Amino acid sequence: xxxxxxxxxxxxxxxxxxxxxxxxxxxxxxxxxxxxxxxxxxxxxxxxxxxxxxxxxxxxxxxxxxxxxxxxxxxxxxxxxxxxxxxxxxxxxxxxxxxxxxxxxxxxxxxxxxxxxxxxxxxxxxxxxxxxxxxxxxxxxxxxxxxxxxxxxxxxxxxxxxxxxxxxxxxxxxxxxxxxxxx
Numbered sequence: 001x002x003x004x005x006x007x008x009x010x011x012x013x014x015x016x017x018x019x020x021x022x023x024x025x026x027x028x029x030x031x032x033x034x035x036x037x038x039x040x041x042x043x044x045x046x047x048x049x050x051x052x053x054x055x056x057x058x059x060x061x062x063x064x065x066x067x068x069x070x071x072x073x074x075x076x077x078x079x080x081x082x083x084x085x086x087x088x089x090x091x092x093x094x095x096x097x098x099x100x101x102x103x104x105x106x107x108x109x110x111x112x113x114x115x116x117x118x119x120x121x122x123x124x125x126x127x128x129x130x131x132x133x134x135x136x137x138x139x140x141x142x143x144x145x146x147x148x149x150x151x152x153x154x155x156x157x158x159x160x161x162x163x164x165x166x167x168x169x170x171x172x173x174x175x176x177x178x179x180x181x182x183x
Contacts (some may be wrong), residue, residue: 007037032075039064039074052080102144117145121152125180132156152177 003014005022012022021029024041028034029037041064050057050067057067066074068178073080098106098113105116121135122128129135134153137144 007035010037010041012041036075102142105145117142117150120145120147121150123147124150125152 003020003065004010005012005025006020007015007022007025010022012023015023015026016084017020019026019029021035022041025035025037028036048065049055049057050059050070051065052067052070055058055067055070057069059065059067064071064074070080098157100106100115106113107116107119109119115135117135117137118129129152132155134155136151136153138149138151157169
């Protein structure tokens, strides 16, 4: 071995260009401004949970047997919060938000990913959305899923332009939505 990490009791090999540190201590130096030698570097074991009692999350590599959340709290000298996080919303989702390719917020419902604004509108209406109904953000901000900012747009249109067809289509729309709109 060309050399050993300068941190006492580390014993790991040097990282190329790491100024005398192993990869783990060099990463800590870059990220936190110090090697945090008081926190030992341990190898990853995917089968074991976090060392914090009551935490069931799998530990991460180089984290002294801690899950990502507790490792981060320890590095920042914050109080270690034990237990799982509360769901971030009433639909039981936790963790960071996810988005679809159009930058609309996604949530999980019954194990499936659904668009948040559609789920909010279904809650407001008390029924699932129909295939020809879209949810529009009135202020144009895709992340603003407040019920007051959402409205239904329909994509159906009459098959032809004859007057009887237009009237039949108009009556269908009125019958469908008359009770939901305050005129």
